[in-house]
Amino acid sequence: MNSKYIKIMEDIKLRLAGGSLNAGSKLPSVRQLSEYFSCSKNTVIKAYDELEKEHLIYSVPKSGYYVVNDYQKEAEENGVIDFLSAGPDKNVMPYVEFQHCMNQAIDHYKEELFTYSDQQGLYPLRVQLVKYLQNLQVFTQPERLVVVSGSQQALHLLVSMPFPNGKNNILIEQPTYFGFIESINLHQATTFGIELSMEGIDLDRLEYIFRNNDIKFFYIIPRFHNPLGHSYTNGEKKKIVELAEKYDVYIVEDDILGDLDPNPKSDPLFSFDPSGRVIYIKSLSKIFLPGLRIGTVVLPALMMNNFLRYKFSSDFNSSALSQGALEIYLKSGMFNSHLKKVKEVYRTKMQILQDACELLLPANTSFSKPNSGFYLSISLPEHVKAKQVVHMLNEQHIYVDDASRMFLAEYKKENLVRLCISQVNESQIKLGVERLAHCIALLDSRKKHSTPNNFLLI
CATH class of the missing domain: 3.90.1150.10 (Aspartate Aminotransferase, domain 1)
Incomplete structure (x- = not known):
C-alpha cells in the first residue's frame, strides 16, 4: 500500500487545522509537492483527489487546487465552544486509511459478512487484540476475549448476569460514568457507592463495604476517570485487587482511556490480578471511530459460557465487517x-x-x-x-x-x-x-x- 499520499494528506490537514491554510488559499502545485515529498506526480494527484472526495479542497481547471474549509475558524464563526461532546477529535480521525481497511475486509471476509460469525468474535481480530492489549500491560489469550458492540454492551450484560461468587450487589465510584448508572437503574440493581476525589478513595472504607455488603463486583475507571479525570497509583490498584481477592469480590475495570496514559509505568488493575478476579473492558470509541461499535472484554474462563449466552440474547454477534476492518487496521501497524x-x-x-x-x-x-x-x-x-x-x-x-x-x-x-x-x-x-x-x-x-x-x- 502506497502510504506517501496519506502522508501528504495528513500534512495538508494539519496545516488546515493549524490555520496556516485558510479558506480560498491556493495549494502548492503538483510539481512542487512531488519535489518536496520526493514522490511521483501521480502520488500527489491521488492525495489531492482524496482530499476533494472529503470536500476539503476543490480544483480549478488550468489554475490548481484551492481550500474549501477553514478548519480552525469554522466552529468559532458559528460561535460554538464545545466542552460537552465526548467523541474523538474529528480532525485526527483516520478516515481515508480505514476506508482502505473496510474495502479489504469486504474482499477478505466475504463469507463471514453473509453468515452469523463466531459469537466470541472473529478469531483473527482477537489475535490482534491480544497483541494490542500487551502494550497496555494486559497479557491474555484469544480464548479469554469476547468482542462486544462497544464497552456499554459489556457493562450492561455484566450488570444483569450472575457471577461465580453468588453475590448480588454492585459497588461504584461516586461520581462515575452515567451510562453505567443507567444500566443499574434499568436492572434495578442494588448499588452502593464509594466517594472518589482526586486524592482517590478511602481504602479502609472500601474494605468495610467489601466485607459487609455482599458485593458482586466493583465497577472502577482507574485511568482518566469520567468525569473527574482521576488516575489511581499502582500501589492503590494493587491494594484494591488484594481486597477483592480477600473478600471474594470481582472487579470490572473500564480502561477506555488507558491508551492516553503518558506514564509507561502505569499499569491496569488486570496486571495485579493472579486469580482471574479482574474483568477488563477496552473500547476504541474515544481514540478511534466510535461508529464502529467495537470493544472487547477479557473474562475469567469460568464466566465465558454464561457471558456468551447473555450476549447471544442481546445481538447474536457484533458486526463482522467492522471486526474485519479493525483486524486489518491493527495488523497493518496504522493504529500505532x-x-x-x-x-x-x-x-x-x-x-x-x-x-x-x-x-x-x-x-x-x-x-x-x-x-x-x-x-x-x-x-x-x-x-x-x-x-x-x-x-x-x-x-x-x-x-x-x-x-x-x-x-x-x-x-x-x-x-x-x-x-x-x-x-x-x-x-x-x-x-x-x-x-x-x-x-x-x-x-x-x-x-x-x-x-x-x-x-x-x-
Whole structure:
C-alpha cells in the first residue's frame, strides 16, 4: 500500500487545522509537492483527489487546487465552544486509511459478512487484540476475549448476569460514568457507592463495604476517570485487587482511556490480578471511530459460557465487517501511528485547559488536574448550581456538562461541572474558560446579594 499520499494528506490537514491554510488559499502545485515529498506526480494527484472526495479542497481547471474549509475558524464563526461532546477529535480521525481497511475486509471476509460469525468474535481480530492489549500491560489469550458492540454492551450484560461468587450487589465510584448508572437503574440493581476525589478513595472504607455488603463486583475507571479525570497509583490498584481477592469480590475495570496514559509505568488493575478476579473492558470509541461499535472484554474462563449466552440474547454477534476492518487496521501497524498522534493532541489540549483554569477561575472554585485524558471537572462554590452554569453558558453557545447525573441519589452533588477537551478547538479553550469563569463569578455574586426570600436578582 502506497502510504506517501496519506502522508501528504495528513500534512495538508494539519496545516488546515493549524490555520496556516485558510479558506480560498491556493495549494502548492503538483510539481512542487512531488519535489518536496520526493514522490511521483501521480502520488500527489491521488492525495489531492482524496482530499476533494472529503470536500476539503476543490480544483480549478488550468489554475490548481484551492481550500474549501477553514478548519480552525469554522466552529468559532458559528460561535460554538464545545466542552460537552465526548467523541474523538474529528480532525485526527483516520478516515481515508480505514476506508482502505473496510474495502479489504469486504474482499477478505466475504463469507463471514453473509453468515452469523463466531459469537466470541472473529478469531483473527482477537489475535490482534491480544497483541494490542500487551502494550497496555494486559497479557491474555484469544480464548479469554469476547468482542462486544462497544464497552456499554459489556457493562450492561455484566450488570444483569450472575457471577461465580453468588453475590448480588454492585459497588461504584461516586461520581462515575452515567451510562453505567443507567444500566443499574434499568436492572434495578442494588448499588452502593464509594466517594472518589482526586486524592482517590478511602481504602479502609472500601474494605468495610467489601466485607459487609455482599458485593458482586466493583465497577472502577482507574485511568482518566469520567468525569473527574482521576488516575489511581499502582500501589492503590494493587491494594484494591488484594481486597477483592480477600473478600471474594470481582472487579470490572473500564480502561477506555488507558491508551492516553503518558506514564509507561502505569499499569491496569488486570496486571495485579493472579486469580482471574479482574474483568477488563477496552473500547476504541474515544481514540478511534466510535461508529464502529467495537470493544472487547477479557473474562475469567469460568464466566465465558454464561457471558456468551447473555450476549447471544442481546445481538447474536457484533458486526463482522467492522471486526474485519479493525483486524486489518491493527495488523497493518496504522493504529500505532494514529495512537501516537492522538496522544499528543489530547495531552496538549488538557494542558491548555489546566493552564486556563489556573489563570482564570475564581479562587473559591477547585478543579481536577489530570495529565491527559478527556475530562476535567470543576467544583463550583457550594451555592452555585451546575445547572445554572449550563443554562447561562448555553445562551452563549458554550456547552459544558452538569455532572449531577453521574451520582447515585444519596451522593448527588449539584455543583460539579465536567469539561471534555476532545472536540473543542485548542484556540477556543482559553476563551471558553474565561466565559465560564465570568459566569461563575456572576452567579456567585447574585447569590451573595440575593434578597431574604432568596430570589435571584435579574
